[in-house]
Structures are given as C-alpha cells and as structure tokens.
Amino acid sequence: MEKNIKVPTKQLTRMDFTSDQTVKWCPGCGDYSVLAQVQRVMPDLGIPKENFVIVSGIGCSSRFPYYMNTYGFHGIHGRASAIATGMKLSNPDLSIWIVTGDGDSLSIGGNHFIHLLRRNIDVNMLLFNNRIYGLTKGQYSPTSPLGKVTKSTPMGSLDHPFNPPALALGAHASFVARTIDKEPKHMQEMIRRSHQHHGTSFLEIYQNCLIFNDGEFASYTDKEVKHDNVLVLEHGQPMIFGKNRDKGIHLAGNRPRVVNIGSEGQWTVNDLLVHDEKDWIIASILSHFTYREDLPTPVGVFYAVQQTVYEDLLLDQCQQAVELKGAGDLHELMNSGDTWIVK
Amino acid sequence: MEKNIKVPTKQLTRMDFTSDQTVKWCPGCGDYSVLAQVQRVMPDLGIPKENFVIVSGIGCSSRFPYYMNTYGFHGIHGRASAIATGMKLSNPDLSIWIVTGDGDSLSIGGNHFIHLLRRNIDVNMLLFNNRIYGLTKGQYSPTSPLGKVTKSTPMGSLDHPFNPPALALGAHASFVARTIDKEPKHMQEMIRRSHQHHGTSFLEIYQNCLIFNDGEFASYTDKEVKHDNVLVLEHGQPMIFGKNRDKGIHLAGNRPRVVNIGSEGQWTVNDLLVHDEKDWIIASILSHFTYREDLPTPVGVFYAVQQTVYEDLLLDQCQQAVELKGAGDLHELMNSGDTWIVK
Amino acid sequence: MAKKLKHIDDVTIRFAGDSGDGMQLTGDRFTSATAIIGNDLSTLPDFPAEIRAPAGSLSGVSAFQLHFSSHEIFSPGDNPDVLIAMNPAALKVHFDELARGGTIIINTASFTPKNLKLAKYDTNPLEDDTLKDFVVYPIDMSRLVKYVCEDMNISPKMVERTKNMFALGVLYWMFNRPMDTTIKWLKEKFAKKPEIVEANTRALNAGFNYGSTARIFTTNYKVNAAKLRPGTYRNISGNYATSLGLLAAAVKSGLPLFYGSYPITPATDILHYLAEFRNFRVKTFQAEDEIAGVTSAIGAAFAGSLAATGTSGPGLALKGEALGLAVITELPLVIVNVQRGGPSTGLPTKTEQADLFQAIYGRNGEAPIPVISARSPGDCFYAAFEAAQVALKYMTPVILLTDGYVGNGSEPWIIPNIDELPEIKPNFFKPGDGREYLPYGRDEESLSREWAVPGTPGLEHRIGGLEKEDGSGAVSNDPDNHHKMVTLRAQKIANVVNDVTPCRVIGEQSGEVLMLSWGSTRGAARAALQKLLKEGKSVSHLNLRWINPLPADLGEILGRFKKILIPEINLGQLAQIIRARYLIEPYQLNLVRGRPFLTSDIINAVDKLIG
Amino acid sequence: MAKKLKHIDDVTIRFAGDSGDGMQLTGDRFTSATAIIGNDLSTLPDFPAEIRAPAGSLSGVSAFQLHFSSHEIFSPGDNPDVLIAMNPAALKVHFDELARGGTIIINTASFTPKNLKLAKYDTNPLEDDTLKDFVVYPIDMSRLVKYVCEDMNISPKMVERTKNMFALGVLYWMFNRPMDTTIKWLKEKFAKKPEIVEANTRALNAGFNYGSTARIFTTNYKVNAAKLRPGTYRNISGNYATSLGLLAAAVKSGLPLFYGSYPITPATDILHYLAEFRNFRVKTFQAEDEIAGVTSAIGAAFAGSLAATGTSGPGLALKGEALGLAVITELPLVIVNVQRGGPSTGLPTKTEQADLFQAIYGRNGEAPIPVISARSPGDCFYAAFEAAQVALKYMTPVILLTDGYVGNGSEPWIIPNIDELPEIKPNFFKPGDGREYLPYGRDEESLSREWAVPGTPGLEHRIGGLEKEDGSGAVSNDPDNHHKMVTLRAQKIANVVNDVTPCRVIGEQSGEVLMLSWGSTRGAARAALQKLLKEGKSVSHLNLRWINPLPADLGEILGRFKKILIPEINLGQLAQIIRARYLIEPYQLNLVRGRPFLTSDIINAVDKLIG
Ligand SMILES: Cc1ncc(C[n+]2csc(CCOP(=O)(O)OP(=O)(O)O)c2C)c(N)n1
Ligand SMILES: Cc1ncc(C[n+]2csc(CCOP(=O)(O)OP(=O)(O)O)c2C)c(N)n1
Ligand code: SF4
Numbered sequence A, B: 001m002e003k004n005i006k007v008p009t010k011q012l013t014r015m016d017f018t019s020d021q022t023v024k025w026c027p028g029c030g031d032y033s034v035l036a037q038v039q040r041v042m043p044d045l046g047i048p049k050e051n052f053v054i055v056s057g058i059g060c061s062s063r064f065p066y067y068m069n070t071y072g073f074h075g076i077h078g079r080a081s082a083i084a085t086g087m088k089l090s091n092p093d094l095s096i097w098i099v100t101g102d103g104d105s106l107s108i109g110g111n112h113f114i115h116l117l118r119r120n121i122d123v124n125m126l127l128f129n130n131r132i133y134g135l136t137k138g139q140y141s142p143t144s145p146l147g148k149v150t151k152s153t154p155m156g157s158l159d160h161p162f163n164p165p166a167l168a169l170g171a172h173a174s175f176v177a178r179t180i181d182k183e184p185k186h187m188q189e190m191i192r193r194s195h196q197h198h199g200t201s202f203l204e205i206y207q208n209c210l211i212f213n214d215g216e217f218a219s220y221t222d223k224e225v226k227h228d229n230v231l232v233l234e235h236g237q238p239m240i241f242g243k244n245r246d247k248g249i250h251l252a253g254n255r256p257r258v259v260n261i262g263s264e265g266q267w268t269v270n271d272l273l274v275h276d277e278k279d280w281i282i283a284s285i286l287s288h289f290t291y292r293e294d295l296p297t298p299v300g301v302f303y304a305v306q307q308t309v310y311e312d313l314l315l316d317q318c319q320q321a322v323e324l325k326g327a328g329d330l331h332e333l334m335n336s337g338d339t340w341i342v343k
Numbered sequence C, D: 001m002a003k004k005l006k007h008i009d010d011v012t013i014r015f016a017g018d019s020g021d022g023m024q025l026t027g028d029r030f031t032s033a034t035a036i037i038g039n040d041l042s043t044l045p046d047f048p049a050e051i052r053a054p055a056g057s058l059s060g061v062s063a064f065q066l067h068f069s070s071h072e073i074f075s076p077g078d079n080p081d082v083l084i085a086m087n088p089a090a091l092k093v094h095f096d097e098l099a100r101g102g103t104i105i106i107n108t109a110s111f112t113p114k115n116l117k118l119a120k121y122d123t124n125p126l127e128d129d130t131l132k133d134f135v136v137y138p139i140d141m142s143r144l145v146k147y148v149c150e151d152m153n154i155s156p157k158m159v160e161r162t163k164n165m166f167a168l169g170v171l172y173w174m175f176n177r178p179m180d181t182t183i184k185w186l187k188e189k190f191a192k193k194p195e196i197v198e199a200n201t202r203a204l205n206a207g208f209n210y211g212s213t214a215r216i217f218t219t220n221y222k223v224n225a226a227k228l229r230p231g232t233y234r235n236i237s238g239n240y241a242t243s244l245g246l247l248a249a250a251v252k253s254g255l256p257l258f259y260g261s262y263p264i265t266p267a268t269d270i271l272h273y274l275a276e277f278r279n280f281r282v283k284t285f286q287a288e289d290e291i292a293g294v295t296s297a298i299g300a301a302f303a304g305s306l307a308a309t310g311t312s313g314p315g316l317a318l319k320g321e322a323l324g325l326a327v328i329t330e331l332p333l334v335i336v337n338v339q340r341g342g343p344s345t346g347l348p349t350k351t352e353q354a355d356l357f358q359a360i361y362g363r364n365g366e367a368p369i370p371v372i373s374a375r376s377p378g379d380c381f382y383a384a385f386e387a388a389q390v391a392l393k394y395m396t397p398v399i400l401l402t403d404g405y406v407g408n409g410s411e412p413w414i415i416p417n418i419d420e421l422p423e424i425k426p427n428f429f430k431p432g433d434g435r436e437y438l439p440y441g442r443d444e445e446s447l448s449r450e451w452a453v454p455g456t457p458g459l460e461h462r463i464g465g466l467e468k469e470d471g472s473g474a475v476s477n478d479p480d481n482h483h484k485m486v487t488l489r490a491q492k493i494a495n496v497v498n499d500v501t502p503c504r505v506i507g508e509q510s511g512e513v514l515m516l517s518w519g520s521t522r523g524a525a526r527a528a529l530q531k532l533l534k535e536g537k538s539v540s541h542l543n544l545r546w547i548n549p550l551p552a553d554l555g556e557i558l559g560r561f562k563k564i565l566i567p568e569i570n571l572g573q574l575a576q577i578i579r580a581r582y583l584i585e586p587y588q589l590n591l592v593r594g595r596p597f598l599t600s601d602i603i604n605a606v607d608k609l610i611g
C-alpha cells in the first residue's frame, strides 16, 4: 500500500508555523528555544503544513502544540506516544511530532515510551528533559540525580535516575540523539536528523527549568566550561572535545576514559574511539556517560539504524490480504460460512 | 534504622512451602518446574517461612502464590512490582518474590518493571517468559519474535520483541540473570543468587507453554542441540560452550562472534571473552545475543553489582530525621507554627 | 429392533467434559448442524478460568449448553433434557441441573477410581442409585473409538481425542442432524492432517451408527424447523456480530476502521476477528495495555478513522481517564465492554451486568457518554452499528455493553442486506461558502461539533483535555464559559434521545406487571414472558437498548403498569437509575451468580408479584 | 491630619497581581496576622494553571481572597470590600466582583502602556471614569520601595520584588494588624540571605508608615477578635489538615503510615507535607504514576501499614481498577481525592465537586466503597481521621473527597487534644484459644474480616482479585458463593452507617426549605443560612459528611421539609443519589464555574423557592 507523498505548494516560513496563542512559559524557560528551532526547521522539511501533527502529554513542555499553527493534540499525562501511534497507523502520511517531558514520558508514560520504540513507528519524539516536574511546581523526576532535594523529597530522592538514551537503547530504539536548549544550531540539525530517520526518532533535549531547577545543565551550557564537558558526536569521527580540542575518549578494554591528546602527551587521535552511529555497543557505552563526573556528556546522534517500521509492515499486510482474498467485500463476508435460507 | 533479622526456628522442608490448593496449570507446563525449584530452595535460605511473601500479577504464571504455603498476594494485571514495592517499604524484613509473565511485566506492567529496577528495591522477580499470553489463550506477547503468527496476528506480528535483559540493563538494573525451566539445578542456583543479591534481582526464566507456544525454546532444551545453543555464564570464566566445549565467544572490536577452539584451530581459550558480572558493557553485549541466529543464548548471571537500595536509604532518612528533629511527637507537631489561644 | 422416531418441539442439551475433551468444539458443531436444519436455537458456553485445570478435577469441567426448538426461543434453556458427561467430574458438576427424568449419555471409560475420587464420588454413580430417576446411556466411548481406528497409524492419544466426535455422532443420530457440515468442517480445519480428518470422521460415523444399531437406544427425535422470519441465515456469536457491526459501520461511513485493544476475557475474540479483516484495510492494534488501547483509538479518531476499542470490566476501569479526554475533545469513538463477573478480576470467564454504573459514571468530572446495550448475540451487530452511528453523528464516545453470555453465546441470525443498512455521514466540516472552521462550532439541533482531519489544508487546529472556549476551542479558564461547556456537553448527550427508537412493549401495553430488562437479560425475560402469557398472566416485557439517554417514552410507559420488575445480574444498577429518573419504586430481581438468569428465576419473581 | 479609627465587623479583601508578584505569599502572611488577632477567617487562593504566564497578561493573574470577621464566618466572602491590584490585568480581571463603593489599592508603577494593552484596556482606568464609584488609592509602590532600599547593595529586580511587602504593610496599617509574625517569618524563611530579610522588612515598614502618614489615607479599621470556641488555635489549610489527620490516625492506631502518591494539582501538597514527617517514620513514596500510587498502598496495607494514597480526579480515574482489588481483598486503605475542574484535564487549578459519581461508582463490578467528604479546611483533619477509622474497622478502602477550595483554603482551627482523640483498634486476628485463622471469616456485627500480616508465624494465607469462598478465602467459581460474597460486601459497606453520626440540622428542625449540601459547599450554604435567618426566612441547613452510606436518619429529616434545595458544583450528582434513595424531587442549584458558590448564589436560589 503506497503512501501519499504530498509536497507543499509554496515555500513555507516560520510564521506559517506560529499560532495566534500567547506563549505561556515562564520568561527564560528553555522551552522557548525548542519552539523556535522547530518553527525554523519545519518549513524546510518539504512537507505540507497540513500534514504535521504535534502530539503532547501534560506538563509545561506539553503545552507546545498550542503554539504551533499545525494540527495539534494536547493529550493526557503520559499517553502522547500511544495517541501518536493511533494517529500514525490511521494515517501514515502524517508527520507526527511527540512533545513530552521527563515526567510525562519516563514516569507515568514510561510504558508507552518503551513500546513505541520497540514498535519503531515512524514518528518523532522530542523529550524535554529538565529533570524536574515543572507544571506541578517542582517535584523530582525519574531523571533527577540521586539525592535530589525537592518539595516531595525534602531529605533527597532515593532512586537512581533513568538515563533516557540507555533506556531507549534497552527498548530497541532505532534512533537516539541528544541536544541542548542553548545550542540552537545543533538542535536544528538534530530535529532535521530526527525527521529524516524512518522509524521512531528519539531526541532528548536538555532543557533548563529556571523556576524549579535552574542551572541543572549549566556545566554543559556555560561558555566557560561547556567545551570541557560536552562531547559532540559525529559519525565516523574520533571522539574529541575540550576547549582546545585536546581531549578525547579512549576505550580501555570496555572502559571508556578521557585522555589528553595534547601535542606532547602519550595519546594521539588514533587512540580515540571513533563514533559509529550504527554500533549499538558504542551507543550503549555513550549512554552511560550521563551522570558521570569523569566523562563528558555526549550530544548528537548516538545511534541510527534502519529497522522494519511497524506501519510499513501493517500496510504490507493489508496489501497482501487484498491480493490473497480480494478487496474486502462486506456482503460476501457476511454471507460466508454455513448459511441457510428460510422462506 | 535496623532491620529485624529473624531466622527459622526449625529446619524447613519443601512440604512447608506446599499449599493445599490443587495446582491448575496444564499438565506439562513449564511453570511446574519453577514451582518445584522455588519450593526446594526456599527452605534453605535461612528465612522464617512467615517472612516470605509471593506477589504476582495476572496470567497463568501469576497463579503461583496459591500453590505456596507462604503469605501470598495475587494482584491485578501488571501491578505486582508496584504492590511489592509498597510491601517492602512497609516492612523491609520481608523476603518478597514477584512472580510474573512476559505479558504481565513487559506489556501492561512495563512501567512498573523499569521503575522497580531503577529504584533497586530489594525484592526478587521471577519472570516466566513463555513469549505468549497463556491465560488469554494465545496472543503474541512483547517477547514474541517478529512475524509471530497468533490469534491476534494471523498474518504475523509487526513489532520487534523486547529483550528482557537488555531492557532491564537499560533501566539501571543491578542484577540480571536468566535460566530455563528444563534446567532444575541451574534454576535453583539462580534462585539462590537472586536471593543473595541485595537490591532488585531480575531473573528471566524461559518457560515452555505447551498449549499455545510449544517448542519456543526447544533449541535450548533438547538434549541433542542445547549445548550448541546455550552459553552458560560463569563469573571470571571464558565464554565456552558446545557439546564438546569447543566453541567460544570472541569479541572482534565491539562485535561478538563464535569461534572454534578445537585443538587445531586458530583460536584458543585465551582469545575468548571472559565473563565479568560487574561489567555493564559485557552484560549489554550478552543481552543482545537473544533472537540472534549466529550466537548462543546466554544463561546465568549477566550482571550483578551493588548499588544503593531504595528502602535502605529510606530507613536511613527516618533515622536521620529522628536524630535531627527527635522522634515524632504529634502533640508538638500539631501545636507548632503560629498558634494563639482563645479563652 | 425397530427404533421409534418421536417428534418433539424443544430440547436443551448440555455437553460436559474435561477442559481437554473438546466440549466447546463439539457444542459448536452441533449448533451448526442444528442451525442448518432451521431450528431456532440459543447457546451458552461455560468454561473454566484455567486453560487446562487438572484433568478430571471438578474445576476443570468445561460445558456447552444448547437449546433448540421448532418455535422461536430466547434463552439457552434452564434445565437440560440431555446431558453428555464425558467424565465423573462433568456428571457431578452438572447433574443437579438436569431435568428430572432427563437423559444422560456417559463415557464409562473415564469412570475410573482415580477420576471418581477427583470428582469426589465415594461410590461409582453408575453402580449405585444416584441416576435412578434418569434415562442413562453408559457407553465405553474410548474403547469404541479405539476399535474403529484400529487399522490406522495414529497415536493412541490421538485416537482417544476423537471420542468427542463419537459422542457427537450419537447425538446426531438421536436428534436426526445432518453430518455433512461437520465432515466438511473437519476436512477444512485439518486440511494438512488427513489422518486426523479420517479418525474423527470414523469416530463420528461410529457414534451415529452406534445410536442407530445399539440395543440400548430405542427412540430418536425429530425437531422440526422453526417458523423463522424468511431470509438467509447464519449462526453467529455475539463477539463476531460486534466485529461485523463495526466493520459495517466503517463501510457505510466510508471511514477506515481502527481497533486498538489489549486482550482480555471475554472480549479478546473481537480483536481476533477484526485482525482477519486486513483485506478491508481494517487496522487492528494489539496495544501494550488498555490505556494505550483507548488512547491509540483516540489518536486514530483525531486522524479520521472510525475508531474503536474493546475490553471487559477491569479494562474499562483503566480507560476511564482517557474516556474523559474523548468526551472533552468530542471525538467519535466506540468502546465495547464485554462484561464479566466482578469486582476486580472476579470471575473472568463468567457473565455479569455489573458494569453499568461504571459505563455511565466512571470518569472524573461531568463526562457524559451514551451507553447502549446488546440483547442477544445477533443483536450485537446492530448495537455496534448504532453505537458507531451515534458516535459519528454526535461526535462523542459511545459505550456498547455486551457480556460474556452474549459475546460467547450464539444464535441463528438473518444476514442483513448491506444495501439496506443506512448510510452514515460523518460530521465533517464542509468548507466552501467562506465558512470559517470553528473547532467547537456546533450544529444547532444535535449540538455536535464538526470534524476536521489532519491532512486537510487550511483546517489546522489544536484540541486537548483542557477546558475550551465555546466555538473557538481555545483554552479557557473563564468561569461562565466552563459552566456553559459543561452544560452543552450534557445537553448534547441528552439530545441523543432523538435517535433512540421508542420503546417496544411486548404483551399488553398496560397492566399488572412490566418486566423491564436490559441487555442480555432480555432472553430469559422473553422466555419467561412466553410461558407466563401462556398461563394467562397479565405480564408485559420491555427490554432497554439505550440506557443513556433513556428513551423519551419510557417514563410514560412505566406509568401504565402497576408493578415494574427489574431483573439484573447485579445488585440493582438499572433499578437505581430508574428510581432516580422517574421517582418510582420498582421491584428488583438480582442474582449475581456469574450466569444468565434462568427463565424460572424470572417466572418465580413475577409469580410472587402477581401473588 | 489625625486619622480616624473605625470599628467594623467583617471585611473581605482580595490581593491580585501577576503570577510573579507573590500574591499567594502576601495573602498567606495577612492570613497569619489576622488569625493571631483572633478574627474568624476563611481564604480562597486562586492561581493560574501556568507556572508563570506571560507577565502582565490576563491569564497570568494570581489572586488570594481573605474574609475575616469579628463573628463566626463560613466562606471566603462574595464581593471583596478591598482589592489590591498590583497591575492593570489584576484590576481588569477582578474589578467586576468588587463590592460597589469598595476600596482599590493600586500599584500605579505597573500601569504602563504596555501593561494596559496586555490587560486589554484602551484607556488608562486611572485616568478615565472607570473607577469613579470606588475609593481608589493609587500608589507608586515600585518607586517607594526603590527609595527605601536605595542604600542597600541589592539588585533592582530584588528591590522591585519587595513591593508586595509594601502593599502588605499598607494593609496592615489599614486593618491594624501586627507585623511581628511577618518579620519573624521573613527571618526564618530567608535565614541565609539577610539582605533579602532587610529589604523586605524595610518595604513592609514603609508600607505601614505610608498608610499612617500619607494624606490620602484618612481612616483605618479595627476588626475585633471573634468570639470563637476557647482553645489553642492555628491557621490551617485543608491539605495540611488532611496530612495531620492521616498521621494522627496512624499514631492512634499504632500503625506505620504509608503514603503512595503521584503528584497532581491540587493534591500534591499532601505528599509534600507527609514527606516532612520522616521522624514519625512516615513513608512517603512518589510513585511512577497513580496506579503505582494506589497499588503500592495496597501492598503496604497487606504488609500491615495504615496505607493511603492521594490524588485528584484524573488520577482517581486511573486508580479505579486497583480500588476493585482493595474492595475484594478487603484491605484498609484511605484514598484522598482533592477534586478539581473536569472532565479530563479540565481546569486543573480550579475547584469542583464533580467526582462524586466517580468515587461511588467508578469501578467494574459491584465494588462498594464508603465515601466521606470534608466541609472546610480544618475539617479535613477529622474527615481523614474518620476515613482511617472506618477503613481499619471495616477492612475496606474509604474515599475521602475534598476539593481545591478546601485543600488550598485555610481557616483558624482549634488544635485538638491528641489524648482526646479516640484510640483506633485495627481488626487484627487475635490467635489463642485455638481459633483457626480464616482469611474471610467475619465479625458478625460489622461483617469485617480479620487482618493477618506477613511476618506473623502460622497465619500464612493468600488473597487476591479472584472471587473467593466465604470464610476460607480460597478461589471459588461457585455461582451461589459469588452471589453471597457480592451481597456480603455490599452489606458490610451498608453497615458503616452504624458509625455515621446522625445528621445535624442547623436552623428549624422542620419547615419550608432545607438546604442540603455536601463537602465544601457547606461554607457558602452556612453563610447564606446566617443571612437568611437574619431576614427571618424559614430555612434550615444540613451538610452531609458521609455520602456512602447516607446517614440513617436522613430520609426522615428530608420528609420534614417542604422543599429540599441541593446546591452542588456539578450538574446534580448528590441530587441524583437523593432522588434514587428517597424518591423525592429536590430542587437543584448547579453552578460549575471552577469556584466555590457565592453566598448570594445560594440566597437567590432560596429566595426563589420561598417566593
Ligand atoms: C493523570 C495525571 N496525573 C498527574 C498529573 C499532574 N501532572 C501534570 S504535569 C506533571 C509532570 C510534569 O513533568 P514533566 O513531564 O517533566 O513536564 P515539565 O512540566 O517538566 O515540562 C504532573 C505530575 C496529571 N495532569 N494527570
Ligand atoms: C486489566 C487487565 N487486562 C487484561 C487482562 C487479561 N489478561 C490476563 S493474563 C493476560 C496476559 C498473560 O500473559 P503473561 O503475563 O505472559 O502470562 P502467562 O499466562 O503467559 O503466564 C492478559 C492479557 C486482565 N486480567 N486484566
Ligand atoms: S516551570 Fe520551568 S519548565 Fe515550566 S515553564 Fe517555567 S521554567 Fe519552563
């Protein structure tokens, strides 16, 4: 069964994607940047505006659809992935974007999250990870680090956080990436890559909640230190980072560590791990950098492989069934099996 | 806050753990073996009978508690982990055993499953994986291989299966192991190891459903072939398998492959990957053997590390709070803050 | 010895045996053969919650009851005239309900000491006087099938398994049923295993021949065709009829059908059936849980499908929050709830009517949803179709209540003519004449809002679970707007009354007693009515289809009767609704036993009222 | 110029400003100071669903209303006498409800063209005749605070933030409130930031001094202490009272308290408060969702805790299935539902009473649960305590309904004497005299089953969601047993009526009109009663606490009045229950606007009835 490929009839602009609703996030919230980048990238994706749907759950981030002048659905808490699944299966022509928070998709929505990934339905997920529940005013979330003091954990949280890329990989994800609210260019690139990937694209976005969790990602965004703390992944390239691009990731056995590749050191670029988006093991290793003091935080595409896509197979089955049994004929179906006539 | 360590007052026997209810699984069901091994191991764990609780969800496997003469709770579908969490936090002295199925804990219960693991609550989970929904008479489950033909998928299932150990590792599990219904000795060992681990122990048990999915694991249980298809993991030992113990796992870069270590071959035991239960990367690599034709299926302990345990920290907080504020005094608490007297 | 052929009108038989004995299948085959003869019929499968409880145990007994007749019937019958008991446990469990003087056909081979003990028989009932008031046919079926398959190269286990076909053959002889459909069915079902076809066919024939030659059988029976409405018939189960009803609504509305569901007894078969309709481009989605089942359907509805989800009680409980979302987004959605015994996991394989409250009230806030019920297996088709009609016309979720009895039970059904089913026009926004699309603009009469589907240029809009401004649909916190919207939503659902067919009272239109039933209790109530009217009692019967909203003329009708009797398989949920609505005091008959009412239960209750 | 001091009885003031202006905090402080003076008081916080909607926008306005008096009062007041408007949007939103002739205190600094435009003012209301019927005090607060903090080394933003303290100071002068508690509070709250304490204290004092010296103010007011019941008082919010009530029940029953919950407005504070009680060994568990919240609590109950879970409407919907499990396992459990506007996500920060149906009916099967409601913030303590008492005595889940208004609102509260609270004896199985433990053995009178907790030797047993045999608790499919169990469970909950205090009618015990309210609507109804009685009308009032079961004497009482008026913030849920139970036709007053009734709403309705 063929999909309908439609293209826009005119060049779209950012304004085409801006709705008439006042944006109601706190001034300075990281969500604004994501909105801006999405509105910047979408016009250029070659998709008619009416084919975009933004689907969200509940949370600050989940107000997103109201601000986009596309079709939009503001769901209930945690269920955006399941709603999007029904939409995509119902109409595979749509370009569906799930907008969700760390609470929405990893706490109450954790189950739909992992099932969406394993089904590999061709939708895009933007997970706004601010490591806090914003909308309910500041409780710790499943991505808050152990010991986090919040209103609901006055003596500190007791549970190990999820590591979203690791969880996604464990759930059989075919595309895993990360970006940061304060890096608009990189974010745009990641949004574009998400779109290009056929299958579920999972993009984690580090997003600062300046009201309830300000500075959570400061070490990855402060000009002074960010280059020493962030590892920008590039496919086929050795893993180099640092202000002077003098550090890199070396794999000793299975253990990743940071080495200096300064001019006089013992290490050179050749000792570094080369990123391979198609390598599940490398992606797994990278996913474990999160929350570790001794390793930089990777951003970029961790993993991207082609796997069968649920709705492609579904359409195939429909097609095959038609070939096998003929296009459904209700009269025939109802009159099949043992029948008899009473006069 | 100290836990109460009680020990049994007499030597317990298998009979002590056998309830008066008739076991109602299909004759020949793999569940019988698990019941037998649990009843064999429990008497020797040094725990008084009254401290055991078996908690389950819904499914064939989840009928388990009725057959154990311990405290037992037959919950609702998918919620055993959450129920067990409440029990353990309420009374950390209990030895709690979750019994669940692949549908129960990976389909409807997937969210509680991953959260239990990340919290690392000290309970034990026995996941009966028969890759099918038994009790509802044979629909495909989240562990059924792609293309599985069942009543609900007459043309084959469309989604990639979960790989339970991979998902568990992605969810920050501290103990991941696997065994097989037809290997009683190994299963007993794994049950014992689960018990010994402090933190959540996740034990996957391949279990044959002979009514709706007979033979799913035949290649791991048939005498003829099993040695060539199963890799028994042992900590600190090279990964050798095969009827004649002439095959092993070699890691080429990040890619695991099977090599022959026969007398005249190019490979020797020294080329083989040595299992390390404490190495997350090795565990991850192993977890990806599942569903692959070219690699054997590992059984044994994939991963076992010590991490902070939720209820330990909770008890600590209670203790600290008492030290800080004094043991709670309700009168004082109620009369705190701004008060005034009306006469 | 020449055998007698006796004409009779009406028979109820019950097949009972171990879970592994194939009783459901045997019942199904007998039903098919009976349907083709043209008898009216009604069936009641009854199986244990366990897949295969311990062989020979009381809890492992599986049964199938079938009532057939040369006149119109409404229920699967109270006390069977004939019991086929494949083992001692089956005899033990079902013996009490057998009509005194009835017939028992027994497979004696299974009356071993072990099985007797498992069935808690101290002495062998075949040898003491337990069965003295019955006509008993003890047959060593296991030996006989072994004998007829002797020369075949198949395992003894396989041979033993054919004994249900032997029993079926005996019954076919006894009630003069044709065997060809069964043989044809065997051939199709086991197309790849000819030896199984052969063995089973032999066993079937052997049973038939045994009946016709063995000395113990002296009489067989003829039950003439019933005078049914003319038409082409098939036998249909409720769950299959529901599936066809949804499909028909999709075809008639020109919408693709989406069905998101998580397996749960006794609703799972709907998923199984719909999954076979891929050539209709039906998209079934086995979700990870009930919440994903309903929310995926909501997503599909937003995207323009005829969306449906199906479940049973515990699953409906899980869908409550999402149904509120469907209410406030005003999207069309059909929720099928095949009720089973509760509360909680309760009695998963048994029937009940106790989810009515949950269907009407089980959500946060003011979240009204129309509720329709199906009265019989075949009626599930029409109820599902009607549910979809209302959903699409009013842009609302609609709950269809069936139950385990109606869902698994079956009856002969006139196949409707597709062309005569009404077209369904979804309430799509029609652009043109410069009309602006208002997501929450409303049709003045129905109050339905218009549907605009992603992919349509120019109609981009956003909806969700927050309260919205009347008309524009923009998020609104305005107090008066909220009151208005709450009221509008309630009024819209109240308006569905305009599509609810007026009540049909069977019997006198006024009088002493009106039996007011809903859903599947209609069967027992109508059967009771038949008998009571024959006895000259002043009784009438009304079965409710829509419970929310209630039909406009119901109040007036209730007023015409001195006493209203409401039989329900719950503690009085409809009764409570009727009390609240009409401020009358109905009499209640509540038996919550996991099974449909017996006709006699209702007759007794009416008799008591009439005094 | 000498200022006048006037004695008045009763004032309602409303603080309104931008979300960032600290209005909730200002209101809280004024409340504290007012409570300490000994006025009776009642508060109504009202904030937007957004954390911080765009500055200056209409949707970003946050307000706090406070009614205080020298006599007993019941509601936060209808139309404020004094409005503090920190910006144009605040004025715009709240102006309409201000009592004609009332006082408006305005921060003129925010009346910039930009803000005026955001507030949709075409002209500046300070300059046209918009405010002509009011007493207006325009103050450039921003400038004044800048002035008093001039010599401090803090950021202008910080200085600007103190303007709410300036406003508070003015109000303190105006109503003669003491400032010391506020200063003490500032010191504690900002212990680590002395410059913030200093700036805010200066602003507060400046406001006070401004009032006493500025020429525009001519009069200030004294509201004497109310004659309240003697005792030690504190001001308490409903959610805090609920937390204390649960804790008190745990202490009085000797059980550890377990609270499993997922954050949701407006219930989250209960989790926050209980999390502070670790030194009572209270175990709070922030679960991954509402289902884990309730099921973890069920696990804790099985393990011997006093278990509770708290949520709001959408969360209660998710808990429905698990509540059925609590019903059939007959475990003690308290479910707190702080109601908010629905359906679906609805109006998350607004109050409503529309979850009554859901609480009573929202589960599959026959699954009765007692439902109790709290009538005021302080009453939440007793309602929570009583819910726990019933849960433990009858071994049942109990639902406590409060709402956003009662949960966030506050009132002065006599601190109960712990020793006078009743002891609670959990229904533990007591071994000895050879009694065998029957998990489903029952107390003859209450029908409660006995509790046996893991860790107790010899009482090992298994329970779960399947229907169970009476007495033994073994899984049972027996039809008659099922009917018996369904009936027993219903009867047990009906028996709770024996612990339900008889109704208390305020006013005449019979007569023309009885206002029948439930939960928090009691406040407006009692306030209306006060006024109506003063006017000599024949009206009485009864507020229901338990709604399931209804008090035994309710039917008889309803019979004593000609007309029954049921005011509810829903479309008539209690009314429906009353109709069904007593077959009477009550009058309904239903306003679903996301806020408590105004006293005048109810007075008008009564006036209409009396004619
Ligand atoms: C069923 C349900 N439970 C709880 C809530 C309350 N709630 C709303 S948003 C939220 C968490 C938000 O956190 P996150 O997803 O991280 O979004 P953020 O606000 O941080 O962007 C919660 C608990 C709800 N709306 N519905
Ligand atoms: C809420 C709810 N949804 C669905 C069901 C139906 N149901 C019972 S068991 C089951 C799946 C069982 O599969 P699994 O967990 O793999 O257990 P198995 O029977 O294979 O041991 C389902 C879908 C239910 N009981 N409750
Ligand atoms: S609370 Fe945090 S996440 Fe929410 S809008 Fe404000 S800054 Fe953003």
Ligand code: SF4
Binding pocket: B024, B025, B026, B028, B029, B030, B031, B060, B061, B130, B134, B135, B208, B209, B210, B211, B212, C051, C052
């Ligand atoms: S259906 Fe399968 S899993 Fe269930 S009891 Fe039978 S063999 Fe075991």
Ligand SMILES: [Mg+2]
Binding pocket: A059, A101, A102, A103, A128, A129, A130, A131, A132, A133, A134, A141
């Ligand atoms: Mg967040």
Ligand SMILES: [Mg+2]
Binding pocket: B059, B101, B102, B103, B128, B129, B130, B131, B132, B133, B134, B141
């Ligand atoms: Mg299974």
